[in-house]
Amino acid sequence: MLKRWSVLPIVAVLVAAACTNGSGSSPSAAASAAASASAAASAEATAPAKPVTIKFATYAWQPPTVAATKKIVADWNAANLDIQVELVTIDVNSVHDALVTQFQGGTAADIIHDEGSDLAGFVKQGFLADMTSLIPAELKSDVPQGIWDAVSYDGKIYAAPTLLQSYVVFANADHLSAAGVKLPTLDVPWTWDEFAHVAKQLTSGGKYGLGWGLKSATALVMSTALNFGGIFFYEEGGKTVLKFGEAEQQVLKRIHDMAYIDKSIYPASIGSSGSDNLAGFIGGKFSMFVGGDFYAQQLTEQAPDTFNWVMLPLLKGDSQMQNANPQTLSIARQSKYPEQAMKFITYFTAAENVSSLAQGDWLAPATTSGGEALLAATGGKHGWDVVVASAKTLGFAPFQKLEAYPQWKTQIATPAFQQFFAGQIDLAALGTQLTDGWTKVSGG
Numbered sequence: 252m253l254k255r256w257s258v259l260p261i262v263a264v265l266v267a268a269a270c271t272n273g274s275g276s277s278p279s280a281a282a283s284a285a286a287s288a289s290a291a292a293s294a295e296a297t298a299p300a301k302p303v304t305i306k307f308a309t310y311a312w313q314p315p316t317v318a319a320t321k322k323i324v325a326d327w328n329a330a331n332l333d334i335q336v337e338l339v340t341i342d343v344n345s346v347h348d349a350l351v352t353q354f355q356g357g358t359a360a361d362i363i364h365d366e367g368s369d370l371a372g373f374v375k376q377g378f379l380a381d382m383t384s385l386i387p388a389e390l391k392s393d394v395p396q397g398i399w400d401a402v403s404y405d406g407k408i409y410a411a412p413t414l415l416q417s418y419v420v421f422a423n424a425d426h427l428s429a430a431g432v433k434l435p436t437l438d439v440p441w442t443w444d445e446f447a448h449v450a451k452q453l454t455s456g457g458k459y460g461l462g463w464g465l466k467s468a469t470a471l472v473m474s475t476a477l478n479f480g481g482i483f484f485y486e487e488g489g490k491t492v493l494k495f496g497e498a499e500q501q502v503l504k505r506i507h508d509m510a511y512i513d514k515s516i517y518p519a520s521i522g523s524s525g526s527d528n529l530a531g532f533i534g535g536k537f538s539m540f541v542g543g544d545f546y547a548q549q550l551t552e553q554a555p556d557t558f559n560w561v562m563l564p565l566l567k568g569d570s571q572m573q574n575a576n577p578q579t580l581s582i583a584r585q586s587k588y589p590e591q592a593m594k595f596i597t598y599f600t601a602a603e604n605v606s607s608l609a610q611g612d613w614l615a616p617a618t619t620s621g622g623e624a625l626l627a628a629t630g631g632k633h634g635w636d637v638v639v640a641s642a643k644t645l646g647f648a649p650f651q652k653l654e655a656y657p658q659w660k661t662q663i664a665t666p667a668f669q670q671f672f673a674g675q676i677d678l679a680a681l682g683t684q685l686t687d688g689w690t691k692v693s694g695g
Contacts, residue, residue: 302335303591308353308360312343313548316611323604327595334591336362347657354378354583361586362596367401367410367576368470372654374404380582381407385593390600393618400647401575411596412577412617414609416543417641418471419634420446420563421550426453426538437640440564440571443478443505450515453538461509462520462528462537465672469664471541473650474576475502478568483685484649491653493689495682501568503671503678511674521672533558544638547613551633562634565641575645577617615642655693663688 311320324336339360341349347369353359354373363379373379386408391399394412402410420441427434432449435441441449453460465471473483481499484491510516517537520528525542526549532540533554550560565571580599582592598604605621606628608614615638616622622639629635650656667684670676676684689695 302333303588304335304337305362305586305588305592305595306337306339306360307362307364307595308339308341308350309364310341310343310346311364311608311611313545313611315548316608319604319607319611322607323599327598331594334588334594336595357585359583359585361583361588361592363579363581363583365410365579365581367412367579368574368651369657370402370409370579370581371404371652371656373581374409375654378584379409380584380586380589381409382411382582382589382593383408385582385589386411387597390597390618393620395619395642397646398575398577398617398642401577401651402579404652410577410579410581411600412575412579413600413605414578414612414614415575415617415642415645416545416578416614417565417573417638417645418475418541419544419565419637419641420539420541421532421546422539422561422563423532423535424559424561426535434561435564437564437636440567442567443502446566447505447509447513447515450509450539451513454513454515458535459517459537460515460539462517462531462540463506463510464523464525464528464540464542465506465521466524466669467665468668468672469660470574470576472502472664472668473648474574475566477572477574477646477648478502478566478570480569482649484653484689490695491649491693492695493686495685500678500682503681506672507678510672522669529553532560544615544634544641545613547634547638548611551613562637564637565644571644572646573641573644574648574651576648576651578614609638613638615639617642653693655689658692659689663692 307324309320311317321338324338328335341364346365350359350363350365350373354376359378370379390411398412398415399408402408402412422434424434427449430453432452450460476483476499479498479501481496481501483493483495483499485494510521517531520531520537520540525540525546528540529546529549531537533550544562547562554560565573580596582589586592600618600621602618602620602624605616605618606624609616609621609625610628616625622642625635626639631639664685667681667688671678671681
């Protein structure tokens with residue numbers, strides 16, 4: 252009996268307690284539920300966040316550069332599980348058109364690989380994000396201001412520069428030595444007149460001093476014209492006009508005279524592209540050629556070890572200035588992850604990374620630290636000293652900021668220069684085509 256009566260009060264207390272719980276649960280059940288909820292919240296807080304995937308569209312095409320790009324992305328992904336980067340390949344021959352389609356269709360990648368002279372239209376149409384506040388101070392100070400100017404609009408930065416191209420002279424060192432020609436140095440480069448003299452000197456016996464692929468010469472002409480202060484585009488009365496004055500004509504006259512007066516340019520090379528002439532250079536048909544410094548990579552791959560080629564410093568007019576038209580990384584305005592994209596861009600432009608990319612493309616790093624890393628890696632041999640030094644001579648040119656420039660370049664300038672270099676029109680007719688063509692495409 253005592254045992255039975257000792258149980259009843261306990262049961263009654265438990266029943267009463269259950270009835271007084273507003274939730275209809277016993278205190279122990281509520282505590283258990285609260286503990287479970289707390290544990291779940293804690294687990295959610297400590298669990299790794301879902302990785303963010305950033306698409307990176309690149310037109311890298313030279314095999315060493317493609318390999319370097321893939322390694323940079325792989326190293327980043329291995330070290331940053333919360334921000335994963337996915338490579339998207341764009342055909343190097345149709346970058347602008349591909350980006351137009353992607354931007355208009357809302358399918359652009361988060362990070363866009365392009366070049367400075369192609370940015371204006373995309374900026375004005377609102378497709379690129381303002382990166383000014385996202386760029387770390389260390390990266391900002393590592394790039395010369397003149398190069399930042401090439402990617403800035405109304406004081407805002409829309410791209411991070413990575414690599415820079417310049418136009419240089421490649422020469423068969425044995426040919427020049429046999430002719431008694433002294434090579435120029437970084438401190439004492441050739442002037443355009445000295446270059447023309449050497450080209451003429453090397454022309455004899457069915458061989459030419461120079462080969463020059465001028466099929467698509469607009470970029471070269473616009474850049475090297477800066478040697479004489481030729482900028483082509485001027486602001487007048489609130490609009491941009493094209494002037495074809497003495498400064499703009501200097502380089503054109505010199506190329507024309509080498510081709511048709513000195514006859515030192517191999518005729519078959521004029522209507523071809525630069526890469527088409529590598530075989531002729533290696534085969535000894537001509538002793539020098541002018542082209543982007545990136546041709547050094549193809550020479551390295553194609554020329555026999557016995558072929559003694561050198562890269563000469565940039566030619567000099569009134570100065571050695573050429574157009575700073577860097578390869579760039581921009582962030583699409585439609586990207587949901589601009590901060591994460593900038594973190595990867597900062598990593599991509601780190602000294603060792605941009606040095607490895609530069610070695611693949613034979614281009615100059617846009618950052619000072621990248622140039623130093625490149626010299627340390629190469630010892631400045633095989634023209635690397637010229638490549639790195641060229642970055643100091645590159646500056647902003649007005650045409651880079653003109654929205655109608657890509658259309659003018661493709662539809663007007665390139666075919667007009669082709670006719671001029673082929674001897675089909677004279678300098679006056681060339682000027683008319685260029686100025687009238689600009690008025691047409693710009694709506695001026």
